[in-house]
Amino acid sequence: MSPNAAPIVRVVVTGSECTGKSTLTDMLAKYYGVPYVEEYLRKYFVEHDGELTLEDALPIAKGQLEAELAVEAKRPPFLLCDTNMLSSAVYNKYYYKNNPEWIETTMDERVYTLYVLCGIDIPWEDDGQRDRPLERGRMQKLFKKELENRCVSFVEVQGTRQERLTCAVAAIDAVLFGRC
Structure with a gap:
């Protein structure tokens, strides 16, 4: 990047399992006409027959x-x-009960402009990877706490797919174009 180039804006759709992250990300990509980064864990999970340990955290x-x-x-x-x-x-x-130091250091060094935190107000669906339907509320609190502890900008989205998209677009437009 040249010294005068603006840093890239990075938007992350996040939240507990089964909160519509992939669906919303796909909708946002289509809305803005941009490529997106897929969740790597899904591929890794399948390649490792669904058996993960802390040793898998770094890969x-x-x-x-x-x-x-x-x-x-x-x-x-x-x-x-x-x-x-x-x-x-x-x-x-x-x-x-542990997070590798490399992840912590990399998260501290890599700036993400906005997080879109998907709510748990949609039904949980079993896809073979999701394993804690009764823990979504607790996990969602952990996600929100992590965002707050890292002092990063985030917006919570809930409701129908269209309501989530509308809310996320408003937050992303505010970042991209400086408007609310």
Whole structure:
């Protein structure tokens, strides 16, 4: 990046499991006409037969970052991510009571402009990866706490798909164009 180039705007759709993150990310990508970074964990989970341990935390986080860098290299108007390492941090702390230092350091160094926190007001669906339908409220609180502890900008979205899209677009437009 040249010294005068503006830093890339990075928008992350995040939240507890089964909150419509992938659906909203896809809708936002279509709305803005931009590529997006898919959730790396899904692919990794399948490749490892659904058996994950803390040892998988770094490969998952690094795979997510590599996917982000690949999309960034295409120089989109902004980077749109279906989750990022924040999810790794939350789940690592929840499942393993630990988060690798590399993830913490990388999260501190890599700036994300806006997080869109998807609410748990939609039905939980079993897809073989999701495993805590009764823990969504608790997990959502952990996501919100993580965002607050990191002092990052975020907006919560709830309601129908269209209501979520409208709210997310307003927040992203405010970042991109300086309007509310």
